[in-house]
Amino acid sequence: MNEDLDMLEQSALNDYKYGFVTNIDTDTIPKGLNEGVITLISKKKNEPDWMLAWRLKAYAYWLKLEEPNWANIKHPPISYQDIIYYAAPKQKEQLSSLDEVDPELLKTFEKLGISLNEQKRLTGVAVDVVMDSVSIATSFKEQLSEIGVIFCSISEAIQKHPELVKKYLGSVVPMTDNYFAALNAAVFTDGSFCYIPKGVRCPMELSTYFRINAENSGQFERTLIIAEEGSYMSYLEGCTAPMRDENQLHAAVVELIAMEKAEIKYSTVQNWYPGDKEGNGGIYNFVTKRGICQGDYAKISWTQVETGSAITWKYPSVILKGDYSIGEFYSVAFTNHHQQADTGTKMIHLGKHTRSRIVAKGISAGQSQNSYRGLVRTAKGAINARNYSQCDSLLLGDKCGAHTFPYIEVKNKTAIIEHEATTSKIGEDQLFYCRQRGIDGEAAVALIVNGFAKEVMNQLPMEFAIEAQKLLAISMEGSVG
Amino acid sequence: MMLSIKNIHANIEGKAILKGINLDIKAGEVHAIMGPNGSGKSTLAAVLAGREEYEVTEGTISFLDKNLLDLSIEDRARAGLFLAFQYPVEIPGVSTTNFIKAAVNEKRKYNGQEPLDALAFLKVMKEKMAMVEIDQSLLSRSINEGFSGGEKKRNEIFQMAMLEPKLAILDETDSGLDIDALRIVANGINQLRNEHRAILLITHYQRLLDYIQPDYVHVLYNGRIVKSGSKELALELEEKGYDFITDETDLTAKA
Secondary structure, eight states, X not given: OOHHHHHHHOOOOOOOTTOOOOXXXXXXXXXXOSHHHHHHHHHHTTOOHHHHHHHHHHHHHHHTOOOOOOSSOOOOOOXXXXXXXXXXXXXXXXXXXXXXXXXXHHHHHHHXXXXXXXXXXXXXXXXXXXXXXXXXXESSHHHHHHTTOXXXXXXXHHHXXXXXXXHHTTSSSOTTXXXXXXXXHHHOOBOEEEEEOTTOBOSSEEEXXXXXOXXXXXXXXXXXXXXXXXXXXXXXXXXXXXXOSSEEEEOOEEEXXXXXXXXXXXXXXXXXXXXXXXXXXXXXXXXXXXXXXOSTTOEEEEEEEEOOOSEEXXXXXXXXXXXXXXXXXXXXXXXXXXOEEEEEEEEEEOSTTOEEEEEEEEEEOTTOEEEEEEEEEEOTTOTTOEEEEEEEEEESSSXXXXXXXXXXXXXOTTOEEEEEEEEEEOOHHHHHHHHHTTOOHHHHHHHHHHHHHHHHHTTSOHHHHHHHHHHHHHHHBTTBO | OOEEEEEEEEEETTEEEEEEEEEEEOTTOEEEXXXXXXXXXXXXXXXXXXXXXXXXXXXXXXXXTEEGGGSOHHHHHXXXXXXXXXXXXXXXXXXXXXXXXXXHHHHHHHTTOOOOOHHHHHHHHHHHHHHXXXXXXXXXXXXXXXXXXXXXXXXXXXXXXXXXOSEEEEESTTTTOOHHHHHHHHHHHHHTOOTTOEEEXXXXXXXXXXXXXXXXXXXXXXXXEEEEEOTHHHHHHHHHOTHHHHHHHHHHHHO
C-alpha cells in the first residue's frame, strides 16, 4: 500500500566493496589456543622474556573468566579453539624500504585506497598497515623521527623502545579489565605505537589501516599512543575484511595516554565486513578502547563512524584524572540487515573541573539492532565536573531496533550532568516533502541521514570526513529501494 | 489546459474522501478551493502531489498533456507541480540552502538543463529572497527546524519562487499566520503570479482572498465541488457561513 515504507524495508544487496581476498602465501600456525601457541607467537616475534611472561599471565587470567553476556547482542558461542591466532603474509624479513613490500600487498592496499608510496601521497597522512597478524609497513617514519615522533608497529616498539612499552602497556586497559582485553593481552600480534614528545605538535595525521585477509583467523591488535606534556596528535584508523560465510573475531585494545596539556584526537572509520543480508558471516568486533587524561588540562577526543561488523561491542572511554581535563566522544553507528551494535562510551571524572561531552547518533535499518550504552561517573573529588550527553536514534523502517542504556553515577553534589535522548523515524512526511521537491527517495534518505549525522561527521579530519560520508552512503545503499 | 481533473474519486484506508471532482485550470488563472473542515480540500492537494496513502479509484487527471497519475511524486514535482505544505516538515542537519539547491538541480536535470553552480545559484537566491522577504539567516538553518509558523510558510513560498512551478498548490498557507505574516506571504504569492503560472489556493477562510484575488472560487463539500463562482462567492460564504451551501446540498442529496 505504501511505497515509501516498502522502500525503507527493502534491503537489497549491500555492496561491500572491500570483500576481495588477496592471494598471497600466508604463514599461519595451527588453530587453537594454549600456552604453547602463545609461546610460539612470542617466539615468532622474537620478543623479550618479560613480554612472554606478561602474555602468559594474561592467558592464565583469561582462563578464569567467562564471556560477558550483558550486551544487547546475540551470537552463537565462539569457539576459541577454532581460531588461528597467528597469520602473517609471507615476505622478506626486515624490510629496509617500502620498495621491498610484496607488490601483491601494495596492490591490495592501492585497491583499498591506501597508498604506501610516500611520493604519491598528497595529504599529510602517515600510515601503518596491518594485515592479519602483522604490520606490513609504516610510511613517513624517518621524517617523523626527525622531530622525535615515534610511529611504528608495536612489535617494533617492543624491540626498540621497551622502556616505554613496559611503562605504559596495560596501564590504561589492564589485562584484567575484561574478557576480550585479557584475551588480547595473551595473543595480540601487532598494532601501532605512537609517541609524541613534549611540546611537539605532530605535523601529520598518523593512521593505521587494519586488514583481515586470512581465513579462520582472528585479528588481535594493540595500539598504544602516548602524548607527552603539551603535545598534540591526530590519529586515524580504518579497517576492512573479505566477505566470508563464517564469522571472524577481531578483539583489539587501544590505550591512549595524554599528559598535562596534551591533546589526542582519535578517529575511527570502522568498515569490517558486516555479513550478508541474511546475517551470515561478518566480523565480531569486540574492542576495548580507553584513554587517560593523566595531567591537568589534557584532552582526549574519540570520533567513530561505525558502519561495518556483524557485531560491534565497543566503548571508547576517557578517564579524566587531571584537573580541568576534557573527554569527548562523537559517534555515528549505522546498522543494516542483521547487524548488531552495542556501543557507547564511559566518562570517568576523577579530577576537579573536568568536562565531558558525548554525542552519539545511532541509525538502524533492515532488521538490525543498535544500542547506545554509556556511563558517566563523577567521583567524590571531581568538584564541578560537567557532562553533556546527547543520544539520538534514527530508525529506517519498522523491523529494526534502537536502544539507549545511559548509566549515570554521581558522587559529587557540584557535578552537573545533562542527558538528552531522542528517537525518530525517517518520517513518511519527511520523505514525501523531499520527493515533492523533486529529490528522489534514495537521495532523500541519504540527505536526511547525513543531516542527522552531521554533528559527528564535522569532527572528522577533512580527508576522513569525505571517505566517511561516502561510506555511509554505500552502507545505506539497498536500505532504500 | 494546464490541469484537467475529471471525475476523481479517492480513498484513504478504504474510506472515500473525494467523490467525483471535476476541475479545469488554465495557465495564468488563480483558483480558490474553499470548504468546511473534512470536505476533502487537503486530500485533493495530496492526490495531485501523488501522496501514496491516497488511492485514486476512478477518474483521470491530465497535467500539461501528461497523465499525472502515471508520474512519480518526484517527476510531478520536476515537471512543474509544486505543493506548499500546510505543515512543512523539519529535517534536522540539512541546511535549507543545500536542500533547495538539490531540488532546483533535480528539476533542471529533468528538463535537460545543466545544474546551477554555486555562484549562479546564489545569484538567483538573492533575487528571490528579496521577492518574498525572507532573511538569509533562515536559509542557512536546518530546514524548518525551530522556525516559527510564519517563517515556515515564508520558506514554502521562497521554495516556490526558486522552483518556478507551472502549477502551485497552496494548502492552507494562511493557517496559523498573524495578520502581518499573512500580508508578507500573500505579497510573495502575488509577486509570483503571472500568465504562465496557475495557482490553486486551498483555504478555509475568506481572509486570504482579501490579499490574493482569485479568478474563480469553488466550494468543496463532502468530496465534491458543489458550487463554483467568481470571487464574490467567497464574500457570500464569509457573510452567510458554509451552512447556506451545505444545507442546500444536503437537501438536494435527500430529495
